[in-house]
Amino acid sequence: MELSKNFQHIASETKWYEHWNSKGYFNSTPDDRPAYTIVMPPPNVTGVLHMGHALNNSVQDILIRRAKSQGYNTCWVPGTDHASIATEAKVVAMLAEKGIDKNALSREEFLKYAWEWKEKYGGIILQQLKKLGCALDWNRTHFTMDDAYYKAVINVFVDLHQKGCIYRGAKMINWDPQAKTALSDEEVLHKDTQSKLTYLRYKIEDSDEYITIATVRPETIMGDTAICVHPEDPRYAHLRGQFAIVPLINKRIPIIFDDYIDMEFGTGALKVTPAHDVNDYNLGQKHRLEVVDTLNEDGTLSAAAQIFVGEDRFAVRKKIIPELEAAGALVKQEDYKNQVGVSERTGAVVEPRLSMQWWCKMEDMALPALNAVMNDDIEFVPAKFKNLYRHWMSNIKDWCVSRQLRWGHRIPAWYAPEGNIYVAVDEAGAFAQYNKDYPEAKRSDLKQDNDVLDTWFSSWLWPMEVFGWDANKENNAELDYYYPTNTLVTAPEIIFFWVARMIMAGYEYKQQKPFQHVYFTGIVRDKQGRKMSKSLGNSPDLLKLIEDYGADAVRFGVMIASPAGNDILFDEAFLEQGRNFSNKMWNALKLIKMWEANAVATDHKAPHFATLWMRERIKEVAAEIEDLFKDFRLSEALKTIYSLIWDDFCSWYLEWIKPPYGESISAQTLNDAIGIFEQLLQQLHPFMPFVTEELYHLLREQDQDLMTRQLPDYGTADKAILDQAALLKQLISSIRDTRNKNQLKPKDTVELVINSTDPEFYSKAGQILQRQINATSIELSETVPQSGIALVVNTEKVFVITSVAVDASVQKDKMAEELAYLKGFLVSIEKKLGNERFVQNAKPEIIATEQKKKSDAEAKIRTLEESLANLN
RNA sequence: GGAAGCAUAGCUCAGCUGGUUCAGAGCAUCUCGUUUACACCGAGAGGGUCCGCGGUUCGAAUCCGUGUGCUUCCA
Numbered sequence: 001m002e003l004s005k006n007f008q009h010i011a012s013e014t015k016w017y018e019h020w021n022s023k024g025y026f027n028s029t030p031d032d033r034p035a036y037t038i039v040m041p042p043p044n045v046t047g048v049l050h051m052g053h054a055l056n057n058s059v060q061d062i063l064i065r066r067a068k069s070q071g072y073n074t075c076w077v078p079g080t081d082h083a084s085i086a087t088e089a090k091v092v093a094m095l096a097e098k099g100i101d102k103n104a105l106s107r108e109e110f111l112k113y114a115w116e117w118k119e120k121y122g123g124i125i126l127q128q129l130k131k132l133g134c135a136l137d138w139n140r141t142h143f144t145m146d147d148a149y150y151k152a153v154i155n156v157f158v159d160l161h162q163k164g165c166i167y168r169g170a171k172m173i174n175w176d177p178q179a180k181t182a183l184s185d186e187e188v189l190h191k192d193t194q195s196k197l198t199y200l201r202y203k204i205e206d207s208d209e210y211i212t213i214a215t216v217r218p219e220t221i222m223g224d225t226a227i228c229v230h231p232e233d234p235r236y237a238h239l240r241g242q243f244a245i246v247p248l249i250n251k252r253i254p255i256i257f258d259d260y261i262d263m264e265f266g267t268g269a270l271k272v273t274p275a276h277d278v279n280d281y282n283l284g285q286k287h288r289l290e291v292v293d294t295l296n297e298d299g300t301l302s303a304a305a306q307i308f309v310g311e312d313r314f315a316v317r318k319k320i321i322p323e324l325e326a327a328g329a330l331v332k333q334e335d336y337k338n339q340v341g342v343s344e345r346t347g348a349v350v351e352p353r354l355s356m357q358w359w360c361k362m363e364d365m366a367l368p369a370l371n372a373v374m375n376d377d378i379e380f381v382p383a384k385f386k387n388l389y390r391h392w393m394s395n396i397k398d399w400c401v402s403r404q405l406r407w408g409h410r411i412p413a414w415y416a417p418e419g420n421i422y423v424a425v426d427e428a429g430a431f432a433q434y435n436k437d438y439p440e441a442k443r444s445d446l447k448q449d450n451d452v453l454d455t456w457f458s459s460w461l462w463p464m465e466v467f468g469w470d471a472n473k474e475n476n477a478e479l480d481y482y483y484p485t486n487t488l489v490t491a492p493e494i495i496f497f498w499v500a501r502m503i504m505a506g507y508e509y510k511q512q513k514p515f516q517h518v519y520f521t522g523i524v525r526d527k528q529g530r531k532m533s534k535s536l537g538n539s540p541d542l543l544k545l546i547e548d549y550g551a552d553a554v555r556f557g558v559m560i561a562s563p564a565g566n567d568i569l570f571d572e573a574f575l576e577q578g579r580n581f582s583n584k585m586w587n588a589l590k591l592i593k594m595w596e597a598n599a600v601a602t603d604h605k606a607p608h609f610a611t612l613w614m615r616e617r618i619k620e621v622a623a624e625i626e627d628l629f630k631d632f633r634l635s636e637a638l639k640t641i642y643s644l645i646w647d648d649f650c651s652w653y654l655e656w657i658k659p660p661y662g663e664s665i666s667a668q669t670l671n672d673a674i675g676i677f678e679q680l681l682q683q684l685h686p687f688m689p690f691v692t693e694e695l696y697h698l699l700r701e702q703d704q705d706l707m708t709r710q711l712p713d714y715g716t717a718d719k720a721i722l723d724q725a726a727l728l729k730q731l732i733s734s735i736r737d738t739r740n741k742n743q744l745k746p747k748d749t750v751e752l753v754i755n756s757t758d759p760e761f762y763s764k765a766g767q768i769l770q771r772q773i774n775a776t777s778i779e780l781s782e783t784v785p786q787s788g789i790a791l792v793v794n795t796e797k798v799f800v801i802t803s804v805a806v807d808a809s810v811q812k813d814k815m816a817e818e819l820a821y822l823k824g825f826l827v828s829i830e831k832k833l834g835n836e837r838f839v840q841n842a843k844p845e846i847i848a849t850e851q852k853k854k855s856d857a858e859a860k861i862r863t864l865e866e867s868l869a870n871l872n
Numbered sequence: 873g874g875a876a877g878c879a880u881a882g883c884u885c886a887g888c889u890g891g892u893u894c895a896g897a898g899c900a901u902c903u904c905g906u907u908u909a910c911a912c913c914g915a916g917a918g919g920g921u922c923c924g925c926g927g928u929u930c931g932a933a934u935c936c937g938u939g940u941g942c943u944u945c946c947a
Contacts, residue, residue, distance in 0.1 A: 006912070190947085339947085387876060388945070395946090492945090527884095529943085560898075561884060565877095567943085569884060573899060580912040591909035627888095636886070639897070654909080661907075733916080740904065740916050747907080774907095825892070832891085837930040846891055853893075 003593060003698075007586035009550030012694045017130055025068075025707055027137050028075035030481035036072035037485040038064060039463045040136070041498070042144065044083035045118055046090050049128035049542050051524040051532055051570055052491065055558045059521060060489045061134045062559070062634060065686035067486075068135075069711045075482055076135060077466045078126055079142035082118075084408035084455045085179055085187075085345045091117050091407065107406055107450070114407050131543060133551050133689045135707075142466045144458045145409070149465050153409045153458045154425050156509070157401075159471060161423045165361045166401070168413075168421065172278045173355045173400050174341060177299030178348035181404040182357050184454060185397065188341040188350050197336035198321070199267065200329050202227060202244040205252060211236070211244055212331050214266030216338060217276070218324065219316040222249055222305040223294040226272040228283060231257040233268050247329035248320075249306050256287050278352050295351060297404075313351075358402040358411060358451075362504075366396045369503040372513055378503065381519045381632045382565040385492055392496050401454045408452030415447045422446070460501035463488075463514040471509060488515040491523065492565065519632055522567035524558070529569060545575060552688035553578030556638070559687060563635050581642060582691040585681075588650050589695050591658075592673060595665040602666040609764045610656035611672045613725040617648055618679055619717035625683060641684050649680055652729065656768045674699050682709055727794055728765045734793045735773045738800055741810060742789065748804055752778045753785045755797035784870045790815070795863045812871055819864045826857045 020026060028035075038060050043053060060076060068074045091114045092102050102110060122143075129136065142149065160166040174183040198218045201210035211227060227244050229236040239255045246253060260283060261270055274284030275293040284291060294305035301308045301316055308316045324330040341350040370393040372378045373386060380386050402411060414422045414430035420437060422430040431443050461469065467479040484506070490499060499518060506514035524532055532539040546554050556578030562568040621644045628637040657673060659665045677699060685692040685706050696706040735752075744750070752775045756762065759780050762769070766778050788799035789811050829850055832838050839847060 003909095006910085185946095384877070391875065391946080495945095523944095563886080566885085571884075571899090574884090576912075577898070580910095583912050584910065587910035587913085589909085594909070631888075633886095633888090639886080643897080650910085651914085655914095658909095737916060743904085746905070746915085828892080832930075835930050838891090839930090841930065842891070849893095850891080856893085 003586075003590050007550075007582045007691055007694075009552065009582070009690065010547065013131070013133070013551050013690045016690050016693045017133060020135070020705070020707055021138070023705070025705070026076075026135050027139055028073055030477060031073055033071060033073040035482050035486075036064070036067035036074045037077075037482045038075070038487055038489065039077045039466055039485055040079060041488070041490045041494075042079040042081040042142070042459065042462065043125050044086050045080040045122040045143065046083065046087050047080075047125045049125050049132075050539050051542060051558070052521075053125070053129070054132060054542055054554060055521050055524055055562060055568065056489055056491065057129055057132055057134050058555045058558055059519060059634060060487075061132070061555075061689075062686040063487055063489070063519075064135050065689060065707065066629060068707070069682065069685070069709065071710060074135070075137055075140070077140045077142065078129070078134075078136040078138065079140075079462075079466060080123055080126065080144070081455060081459055082143065082145045082408060084403060084405050084452055085176075085181065085183075087114065087118070088405050088407040089179060089346060110406050128543065131546050131551060132555065135689075140466065142462075144455070144462070148468065148470070149458065149461075150409055151425075152461055152465050152470060153453065154412045155471050156461065156505075157409075157412055157453065157457070158423055158425050160360060165364070166358060166423075167361070168356065168358050170354060170356045171359070171400075172281045172352050173357055174343075175297070175351045175353035175355065176343040176346055176348050177295075177297065177351055178346040179343065179405070180297050182355060182400050182402060183343060183350060184400050184456075187344045189344050190339040191342055193338060193340040195336050195338050195340070196333045197266070198333050199331035200247065200271075200324060201331050202246060202271075202329070204239065204255075205243040205245055207242070211239065211255070211269050212267045213269045213271045215271055216336060217273075217317065218320050219301070219308070219313050220273045220276050220294065221246055221271065221320075222251075222301075222307065223273040223275050223292045224251070224253055224271045225274060225284065225289045225292055226254050226256045226287065228256050228258050228261055228270045228272050228287075229268060230261040230263045231259055233261075233263050235268060247324055247327050254289075256283075256289075258283060258287070275354050276352055281352075281354065291354060293354060295353065299348075299351065314349075357400050358413075358453075360399040360401050360457075362396045362399055365504040365508055366393050366500075368507040369393065369500060372503060372507065378513050378515065379517050381517055382563075385495060385518075385520055385565065388492070389495060389500065393500060399454075401457050402449075402451045403454055404450075405452050406450075408455065409458055411449040411451050411453060413449040415449070416441065417445050456497050456501055459498060460505040461509075463502055463506065464510055469509070483510065484513050485515045487517045487519055489519045489521065492520045493523070495520075517632070520565045522562055522565055524568050524570050527569060527571050529567075532570070540570075540572075545572075549575040549579045550582060550690070552582055552691045556581060556688060559635055559638050560642075561635060564632055578688075581646065582688065584646055584650060585691060585695055588654060588677065589698055591654060592670070592677065592699070595659070595670050598664045599667045599670045600664045602668060605668075607672060608657055608666075608669045609725075609768060610653050611669060611676070613721050614648065614653045614676050616717040616721045617644070617725070618676065618683075619714045620722060621648075622683065622711075622714040623717070638687050641680075641687070645680050645684065649676070652725075655772065660771065678706075679712075682706060682711065724761060724765065727761065727796070728769060731769055731793050731796065731798065732772045734791055735798065735800060738789055738791055738811070739773065742802070742804065744802060744804055746774065748802065749774050749776045751776055751801040753781050753783075753788065753799040753801060754778060755782050755784075755799075756780055757795050790867045790871055792818075792860070792863050792867050795859050797863055797867050812868070815864055815868055815871075819861065819868065822857050822861050822864070826854065826861065829854045829857065 040060060041056065064074045064076045094117060095102055095113060126141065157166060174185065174188045176183050195216045197214050197216055199212055199214050200218065201212045203210055213227060224246050240257065242255050243252045244255055245251065261268065272280045272283055272289060274281045274289055274291045276295065292304050294302055295313065296302045299313050300310050301313065303309055308319065321330065342348065343350055370390065373380060373389055412423060412425055414427060416422065416434050418438065422433045424430040424433060427446065427448065430446060434441050434446060463485050464479065464483060467482050468476055469479055488499065502514045506512055526532055526538040530538060553575045557574035558568065560574055560577065621640060624640055625637050628640065657669050678696060681692040681696050689707065693706045696702060750773065762778060762780060770778055785799050785801055788801040791798050791811060792815065833850055833854065
């Protein structure tokens with residue numbers, strides 16, 4: 001078979017993904033094996049794959065594939081989130097392009113367009129995940145607005161309402177004037193903004209005096225219903241009981257006193273606008289102030305403002321200044337840096353607004369969810385996020401769950417003309433209640449709430465609902481089998497939005513945690529450390545990268561430098577490294593295939609020393625990898641396997657078993673090598689599934705696929721063989737270094753004379769050593785040769801004899817330097833061991849290692865001294 | 873304004889319960905190399921007051937305090 005120069009990823013990826021899928025490896029049904037379950041954080045149904053997804057889903061796929069090789073029944077559930085505000089915004093924009101105004105459409109008409117949009121563009125992202133190699137159970141694909149899911153969300157709303165956790169109330173909320181909907185606190189981003197602080201003076205009623213206030217929002221003065229000063233502020237003490245006049249509209253408002261005021265800020269006097277600021281609202285409640293709402297839902301000024309009615313608030317902010325100046329009310333304006341809230345989804349500046357909304361009480365549900373994380377019933381990786389979680393959960397506020405949108409789960413509340421509100425799963429249920437109150441009532445009198453629920457009010461049920469959870473259904477074998485899930489992989493940004501709420505829902509409705517571990521990935525940033533975003537245009541086209549470098553290389557690239565919870569600075573150099581790695585393995589395959597062509601059967605004899613060593617090395621590394629996976633240190637695990645394959649396998653092992661030029665390899669050694677390569681591929685498979693599966697099948701005829709192959713029980717590695725190989729490597733490296741330093745050409749041969757403490761070693765490894773450094777002979781002798789370069793490796797005295805003229809002084813200096821270092825080292829150890837307090841306090845094993853260090857150093861010093869003496 | 877995290881080689885980062893086989897890896901740099909797996913490569917090498925200062929300890933990159941710088945979250 002002719003093998004190409006490099007690994008051809010494109011054909012291989014398509015082939016294997018289809019193969020795995022058609023074999024049903026991605027699908028799971030409950031059986032006797034333990035389950036290993038992951039529910040994918042459902043991406044927005046309108047989303048497209050970006051680097052964050054690549055990282056997040058690579059991690060999940062790695063965990064799933066690893067668990068599969070350990071005998072678990074793995075189940076990874078895909079799906080999408082309806083993302084009400086984001087999707088609605090896209091549909092509205094699409095309609096606008098067609099010249100259709102959302103408000104001209106009925107609810108039903110609008111939803112028809114929205115569903116059409118969803119069918120057409122929704123879920124593209126799931127198809128893209130296939131390119132990445134994700135082992136997702138496609139039969140279980142869910143959407144947060146599927147019928148069953150929809151019903152479950154409604155049931156939960158009704159249930160929480162019955163429990164008294166859900167209520168309707170007028171509070172200050174964050175209003176997005178562009179989407180015309182309420183937002184939760186978590187959906188508001190605070191941005192540093194350069195503003196102007198405007199100083200305005202209000203005339204005191206029946207006086208020539210003025211009081212000056214400072215504001216960044218002069219357009220809200222028409223909503224002022226008081227001026228507040230600190231009760232202990234001497235500047236204003238005489239104004240108690242007085243009134244001030246709002247400029248332009250000449251409204252009379254009281255001057256009130258409250259120690260909430262910061263006397264240092266501005267002028268120490270605050271204009272109070274209860275309708276447009278949370279703090280002012282609270283102040284207003286306390287002092288029973290009037291609330292004047294001067295804004296419309298689209299951010300223009302309302303009739304209550306009296307002036308500038310219908311004009312946008314930002315336009316008014318500018319236009320009002322000259323008028324204030326003309327009225328003599330403007331004192332000054334100065335530059336001021338403050339934070340302005342903007343909508344996470346639309347980018348519009350959020351207005352605090354007094355509004356009637358539906359709320360969910362959080363306190364009772366938060367407590368068990370807080371405890372679960374604090375006592376590690378649910379483990380966060382890395383644990384540092386526990387702090388953040390605790391802080392939020394201990395200061396939790398009620399959750400505004402209604403959104404003035406159409407795309408989503410419509411709030412199951414019906415309003416009767418009498419003013420009553422009935423909450424039920426459907427209209428019939430609501431009417432039954434209504435009918436009880438009013439036997440004469442007509443069903444058509446009931447009007448359902450027009451709003452929908454916050455998207456997170458549906459996604460908090462995700463880990464239960466994808467397995468068909470139904471509060472009214474007692475038995476659910478699937479749910480019992482897969483829930484609680486094992487690991488949630490997500491970004492720290494949504495720890496409150498989603499993670500915390502899933503935990504609350506889990507305890508509320510399943511009396512159980514939704515997952516065992518939460519693995520937080522970092523944020524993918526560009527080389528300069530900037531967050532990747534559409535607006536910056538610094539987000540690479542992932543599908544293009546997969547095409548150029550291969551899916552394995554992309555997975556390698558995002559994993560190699562991203563420990564849990566740490567941001568990753570993305571650099572294409574990582575992808576190159578991944579691609580090169582695939583190619584390296586590909587070439588190892590080619591080498592083995594070349595040997596295969598003319599391998600010769602030999603009598604059964606002891607395995608090659610290299611084989612013995614490599615097998616032990618694999619055992620040793622397998623144990624390390626096992627530990628790393630337990631701690632979710634995936635990038636470390638990948639680095640470890642990478643080095644095992646590239647360094648140990650390719651650079652050492654394959655060179656050691658390589659037959660001399662023109663000779664054939666022993667069939668047994670070759671067979672051993674293939675077996676070893678297979679094990680390495682298996683360890684790497686979760687990280688780089690395509691290239692490993694491809695190589696696995698090219699190595700030899702296989703009766704199963706690598707993806708389903710089970711990891712063996714490796715047992716404990718033989719330390720003696722590992723030590724011998726370590727010495728062999730050191731000898732080779734040191735002698736090669738010596739050759740390099742003395743400018744020997746690769747073709748120049750040398751002879752070795754070794755004064756060894758372990759002559760037996762050379763009967764096993766001597767041949768390898770000889771070939772790796774191009775020596776014609778190795779002589780074990782205690783006599784010191786007349787010529788030759790002396791060096792010391794461990795306690796081996798080595799003489800490299802060459803016909804090329806060499807400068808012995810270089811080697812001598814080096815040895816003297818090392819001797820000096822070792823002597824200093826020895827002194828420090830002796831000091832330590834001579835220190836009574838050390839011997840008393842240190843653990844016995846530490847003292848033992850110190851003693852070993854001492855004897856090792858002494859032995860080496862002796863060897864060096866002897867070698868040096870011989871040189872003189 | 874409140875809170876958290878980070879600061880180790882030119883760059884990106886490892887370094888888990890304090891103990892010179894822990895001062896490491898990859899990339900980058902330098903030297904040599906085209907010997908039939910691989911130049912998407914091989915053999916070697918150089919490079920760090922582990923941010924500053926103080927403390928705890930027999931012993932600190934590792935623990936504590938403090939200063940500086942950066943990042944993030946919250947108000």
